[in-house]
Amino acid sequence: MGATSTKQSAIFSASLVLFAERGFDATTIPMIAEGANVGAGTIYRYFKNKESLVNELFQKYVKEFLVCIEKGLLVHRKDFREGFHHIFRGMIQFTVENPRALRFIKTHSQGAFLDEKSLKEYEKLVDLVCDFFREGQQEGAIRTLHVNALIAILFGSFMEVHSLVESQHIILSKELLDELEESLWAAIKQC
Amino acid sequence: MGATSTKQSAIFSASLVLFAERGFDATTIPMIAEGANVGAGTIYRYFKNKESLVNELFQKYVKEFLVCIEKGLLVHRKDFREGFHHIFRGMIQFTVENPRALRFIKTHSQGAFLDEKSLKEYEKLVDLVCDFFREGQQEGAIRTLHVNALIAILFGSFMEVHSLVESQHIILSKELLDELEESLWAAIKQC
Amino acid sequence: MGATSTKQSAIFSASLVLFAERGFDATTIPMIAEGANVGAGTIYRYFKNKESLVNELFQKYVKEFLVCIEKGLLVHRKDFREGFHHIFRGMIQFTVENPRALRFIKTHSQGAFLDEKSLKEYEKLVDLVCDFFREGQQEGAIRTLHVNALIAILFGSFMEVHSLVESQHIILSKELLDELEESLWAAIKQC
Amino acid sequence: MGATSTKQSAIFSASLVLFAERGFDATTIPMIAEGANVGAGTIYRYFKNKESLVNELFQKYVKEFLVCIEKGLLVHRKDFREGFHHIFRGMIQFTVENPRALRFIKTHSQGAFLDEKSLKEYEKLVDLVCDFFREGQQEGAIRTLHVNALIAILFGSFMEVHSLVESQHIILSKELLDELEESLWAAIKQC
DNA sequence: GATGAATGAGACTTCATTCAT
DNA sequence: GATGAATGAAGTCTCATTCAT
Numbered sequence A, B, C, D: 001m002g003a004t005s006t007k008q009s010a011i012f013s014a015s016l017v018l019f020a021e022r023g024f025d026a027t028t029i030p031m032i033a034e035g036a037n038v039g040a041g042t043i044y045r046y047f048k049n050k051e052s053l054v055n056e057l058f059q060k061y062v063k064e065f066l067v068c069i070e071k072g073l074l075v076h077r078k079d080f081r082e083g084f085h086h087i088f089r090g091m092i093q094f095t096v097e098n099p100r101a102l103r104f105i106k107t108h109s110q111g112a113f114l115d116e117k118s119l120k121e122y123e124k125l126v127d128l129v130c131d132f133f134r135e136g137q138q139e140g141a142i143r144t145l146h147v148n149a150l151i152a153i154l155f156g157s158f159m160e161v162h163s164l165v166e167s168q169h170i171i172l173s174k175e176l177l178d179e180l181e182e183s184l185w186a187a188i189k190q191c
Numbered sequence E: 001g002a003t004g005a006a007t008g009a010g011a012c013t014t015c016a017t018t019c020a021t
Numbered sequence F: 001g002a003t004g005a006a007t008g009a010a011g012t013c014t015c016a017t018t019c020a021t
Helices: A003-022 A029-036 A040-046 A050-075 A080-097 A101-108 A116-138 A147-166 A174-188 B003-022 B029-036 B040-046 B050-075 B080-097 B101-108 B116-138 B147-166 B174-188 C003-022 C029-036 C040-046 C050-075 C080-097 C101-108 C116-138 C147-166 C174-188 D003-022 D029-036 D040-046 D050-075 D080-097 D101-108 D116-138 D147-166 D174-188
Strands: none
Touching (some): A003 A029, A003 A101, A050 A080, A050 A101, A080 A116, A080 A147, A101 A147, A116 A147, A147 A174, A147 B147, A147 B174, A174 B174, B003 B040, B003 B050, B003 B101, B080 B147, B080 B174, B101 B147, C003 C029, C029 C040, C050 C101, C080 C116, C080 C147, C101 C147, C116 C147, C174 D147, C174 D174, D003 D029, D003 D050, D003 D101, D050 D101, D050 D116, D080 D101, D080 D116, D101 D147, D116 D147
């Protein structure tokens, strides 16, 4: 909890903003150093190299995303509509608590620079929701589309809407969230 | 059909594959040259520079995408379910006819390298579907979500599923397409 | 007297020699880097780009040239023969103190890469001598040739002789200088 | 006297203009080709390469310059003032008949691309005037400066004034020429 | 003979990374 | 531990030269 973690988190913060806005390749180490108010060399005390930094950042936020979704799921398992509500609200909570993180995750989840650990962590996130959907399908509550497709619909839609909110093409409101949840549930539920 | 168009289209093809797979920044001119079986210098006979290349490629495919969607829409306008069917099938047709193009469009549509013409062309695409949705909302056939959100749901989902097909996480089949269409229509329609 | 000024002046020195000998276009950054014993990238820590380097170098030496000529002029203004003597000796002093600088200035003073500041600085140099000549003409001490032509004679001759000295076609001696001064004065003075 | 010599002289003309205005390095083969209204490849039918072209051009104009000066000299040898007059008028004639040639010769006479033949031809030019000056010195008509220095004064001044005329800083007139001749003779003659 | 499309060597420049301070 | 000056590999782009047409 000393000066060390302060510097590291400053580097994390600056990286998140820059990676989310400009992408991995277009972000330079000096940019991050300036954003974090540290020397360029200092970054290399905390991270082996630029790839290492992006991977640690990616894993950090994927984990936090996972926690946000997991939290609500554990409680209400029987009712799938309720379960979906918790997943959806967990996603919202994550984007609110970690402003640039979702865009960062989305735009970097296919990057060639991701190492095995990052990919595995990302898969965990997907698997969690997969399991939920699969169970719902067995109970006849959820559409019999390929579970990966269902996840694609859920995440793809959500992230795209999130982009619009961030770029201020859409204004976030309670109504929007409720309608969006309803729309996505309609896409997912067995009719 | 002389050597000219052959070289240029070889450069286009190689660029499309590389940009779609690795992104603009991570793709180098030598990579494109090798993929197109031309010398690096040749690329500069056909395109002013790397940015010019990505913009021309972007406009080309956005235009073709537009054509695919427009085609069906013009016929069946009254029935929105039918209209949606044509949009959806147009999207499918485009992805089948232009294997990497949709992923390229999606991953580059926010790039800082896009010039005004590219942005305008992309906007046309969005506007076309916007208009369709807006009309449907006035007729009470389509959900009253913000039209941009509806588009985000449609395109976001579709592209994400498309990614899964391309990465062979999902196998494309008539059933999948039918169910996906049904699911997305459920997300969009007024219930 | 830190490492900073050492590197920068090494780059300046190497540039001066190379630009003077080969010209701006035929001098490459790697050549300069090798001459200055620095990495090629280091040059870009001190100068924005190659043009910036040549402009800073040009301004530096034109300023020093100006100082050399100005110094003597300020004292003896009434006697034009004496004034000319000081201009001439100032030119000599400059070429002795800054071995390659005069040739560099001469061969680059018409370069398309010169920016406004460089041109203005060069003009100052010309104007100083112009004023001296104009005054001399009004007093009937100096030939009524166009002042620009007088300057052309003075500088053109001087630089050409300087070239011969540098290329060791002529050996520099007190006699040579005295005779040269006499010859140029004869060209300039009203007879 | 067919199409061949037409093309070659078109290439020569275009090269002269471009080399004189932009210099050897800043002039590209495509520029010359466009200026000469020939294909780029055609240039290589008439000249081995770019260096060969500049050397042939240089030799051609140095030779013509030599002829211009030689012509008048052969007649009046005893009177050095008269001899100088012919040299000077020969120089004028050359610049009038070959608009860009003198500037081309001057700005390229130190180029690293000049081959032995070019250097030898240039030396001939210098030697011709050298001999004249040396003879004049022996007769006590010409200043006892190093002959190379005398040539430097003559050519250096002349070329510099010529530059001013070309750049329209000075307007060419009979008076200017007469005064200039007088001034240069004053610089050269034994007083 | 004439052309200009094609090429690749080499120029300028950037930036991840190191290391002396 | 922190820094940022220094570096050189690698990227973009130009252009002299070749060669199939």
